[in-house]
Amino acid sequence: MEPTIITIETPSLGDRSYLAHDGDVAFVIDPQRDIDRVLEVAEEAGVRITDVFETHLHNDYVTGGLALARRLGARYHVNAEDEVSFDRQPIRDGDVVDVSPRMRVRAIATPGHTFTHLSYAVETVTDSGATASAVFTGGSLLFGATGRPDLLGQEHTGALVRHQFASIHRLADELPEQAEVLPTHGFGSFCSAGSTGGSTESTIGQEKRSNPALTQQEEQWVADTLAGLDAYPAYYVHMTPANAAGPGEPDLSAPERADKDTLAQRIDAGEWVVDLRTRTAFAAGHVTGTLNFGLDGQFSTYLGWLIPWGARVTLLGESSEQVAEAQREMVRIGLDRIAGAATGGPQDWTDRPLGTLETAVFADLSQVRHHRPVHILDVRLAGEYADSHVEDAQNVPIGELLDRIDEIPQRELWIHCGSGYRASIAASVLAARDHTVVLVDDDFAGAGDAGLPMTSSP
Structure with a gap:
C-alpha cells in the first residue's frame, strides 16, 4: 500500500510542505515555521512523526524543521554538506532512511537551486522490493518549470543552471513515470524559474512531455532560463543564514494593543x-x-x-x-x-481626518491623458514591463520603490501594476510621503483595449 501524502499549503509564499504516512508512522518534508499546522495534520491522521527532511536551506522562508524535530524527538535530516550550527542527522546522495517497515525515503542529489539541494523519493517496501511512488523535489523539478539558479549570487548562476538541467534529467531517468512530483516551490513563489502554469499536480511522465528542461536541448534551455530571471524579494538574503543558525518556534501570542x-x-x-x-x-x-x-x-x-x-x-x-x-x-x-x-x-484608530485614495480603471486613464498631464507609474517587475507597457510609463518595480523614491516626480501619479495589489502598496507608500496619487485598480491585460498606447522594450 502506497503512503498517504497530505499537502500543507502556504499560498502567500507560493510554497507547499508535506506529511507522508503509512497509517501509523509519518515523515515531514520542508515544514514552515508555524509547526502547529503540521502537528494538527498529524493528530487528525492519527500518526506519529519520526522524521523531518529538508530539501535545502530555504531562501524564501524560515524553516520549522528543527523546532518540529526537537518538539517531537524526531530525526532531522539535513544535507551533510550544509554548514549549520545545530545537530542534525546528516544525509547524502543515495542514503536510504527506513521510516517504517513499509515506507522508506531515498535521498537524491539534485543541485541547481542550491549546490547542496536534495530530492527525496518515497518508496513502498514489499516482499518483492521497493518502488518509488512519489518524489519530493523541493526547488528542483517544479510543475512545468524548475527552481531558479541565481539565488546564491551571480557568480554561481552559470554553474547552478547547468547543475539544474542535469538534476532534472537525473530525476526523469531514475524514477518511474507514474511517480508523483511534489515540489516545495512553484505556486507563485519567486523561487521558480519559468511559469508553472497554474498546475496543481504532476508526475515524472507528465514532466517528461511538458517541462522545457526535459523537452529542450541544454543550450536553448539554459539561455531561456537565464533570460527569464527577474528580481526576487529582498528579504531572501536573510533566510539562508537564519535557517543555518537553527530557528526556534515562533511567538504567536497576541501583540500588545496600540491605542x-x-x-x-x-x-x-x-x-x-x-x-x-x-x-x-x-x-x-x-x-x-x-x-x-x-x-x-x-x-x-x-x-x-x-x-x-x-x-x-x-x-x-x-x-x-x-x-x-x-x-x-x-x-x-x-x-x-x-x-x-x-x-x-479607521475611526477606532485615529481622531485625525482620514485619508482616502482616488481609484480608477485603465479606461479612466485613457481619457484623462487627453485633458491634463499626468505621470504613469508602473510598479511591475522589469520583465513584465519589457514585455508590454503603457507608452511613456515610468517603471519602478515595487521592490525598488523605497530606494528610487527620489526618481518619482511630484506630479499627479497614476499608479498601476498587473491587477491592483502591488499598485495599492505603492500608492499608500507615496501618499504617506505627500504625493498626489490615483490607484489604477484594474487588470493590465485590458489596458490596450481601454485605448492606451502600448509598447514593449527591445
Whole structure:
C-alpha cells in the first residue's frame, strides 16, 4: 500500500510542505515555521512523526524543521554538506532512511537551486522490493518549470543552471513515470524559474512531455532560463543564514494593543504601521501615514520585500483573527518585531481626518491623458514591463520603490501594476510621503483595449 501524502499549503509564499504516512508512522518534508499546522495534520491522521527532511536551506522562508524535530524527538535530516550550527542527522546522495517497515525515503542529489539541494523519493517496501511512488523535489523539478539558479549570487548562476538541467534529467531517468512530483516551490513563489502554469499536480511522465528542461536541448534551455530571471524579494538574503543558525518556534501570542495616541506617535516617528484591509477598504478611508499591505494578496512576500530588515511593525486589522493571520505570515519569514496592533476600523484608530485614495480603471486613464498631464507609474517587475507597457510609463518595480523614491516626480501619479495589489502598496507608500496619487485598480491585460498606447522594450 502506497503512503498517504497530505499537502500543507502556504499560498502567500507560493510554497507547499508535506506529511507522508503509512497509517501509523509519518515523515515531514520542508515544514514552515508555524509547526502547529503540521502537528494538527498529524493528530487528525492519527500518526506519529519520526522524521523531518529538508530539501535545502530555504531562501524564501524560515524553516520549522528543527523546532518540529526537537518538539517531537524526531530525526532531522539535513544535507551533510550544509554548514549549520545545530545537530542534525546528516544525509547524502543515495542514503536510504527506513521510516517504517513499509515506507522508506531515498535521498537524491539534485543541485541547481542550491549546490547542496536534495530530492527525496518515497518508496513502498514489499516482499518483492521497493518502488518509488512519489518524489519530493523541493526547488528542483517544479510543475512545468524548475527552481531558479541565481539565488546564491551571480557568480554561481552559470554553474547552478547547468547543475539544474542535469538534476532534472537525473530525476526523469531514475524514477518511474507514474511517480508523483511534489515540489516545495512553484505556486507563485519567486523561487521558480519559468511559469508553472497554474498546475496543481504532476508526475515524472507528465514532466517528461511538458517541462522545457526535459523537452529542450541544454543550450536553448539554459539561455531561456537565464533570460527569464527577474528580481526576487529582498528579504531572501536573510533566510539562508537564519535557517543555518537553527530557528526556534515562533511567538504567536497576541501583540500588545496600540491605542490612538500610540498609533499617532508611531506614524509621526516614521514607523511602519500596516493596514491589513483590502485596497478597496483602504482607499475608502484610512489613517493618514499608514501603509496598505492587504491580507488578500502575497502579504508577507511584499512586506518582506519593502520593509527595512529589523524594523518594528504595528498591525491594523478589522479583527483579532486578521491580526493573528498577519502575524503568522510574518514570522514565517522572520519578521518577529511586532510592536503592537489595533482592531476595528479607521475611526477606532485615529481622531485625525482620514485619508482616502482616488481609484480608477485603465479606461479612466485613457481619457484623462487627453485633458491634463499626468505621470504613469508602473510598479511591475522589469520583465513584465519589457514585455508590454503603457507608452511613456515610468517603471519602478515595487521592490525598488523605497530606494528610487527620489526618481518619482511630484506630479499627479497614476499608479498601476498587473491587477491592483502591488499598485495599492505603492500608492499608500507615496501618499504617506505627500504625493498626489490615483490607484489604477484594474487588470493590465485590458489596458490596450481601454485605448492606451502600448509598447514593449527591445
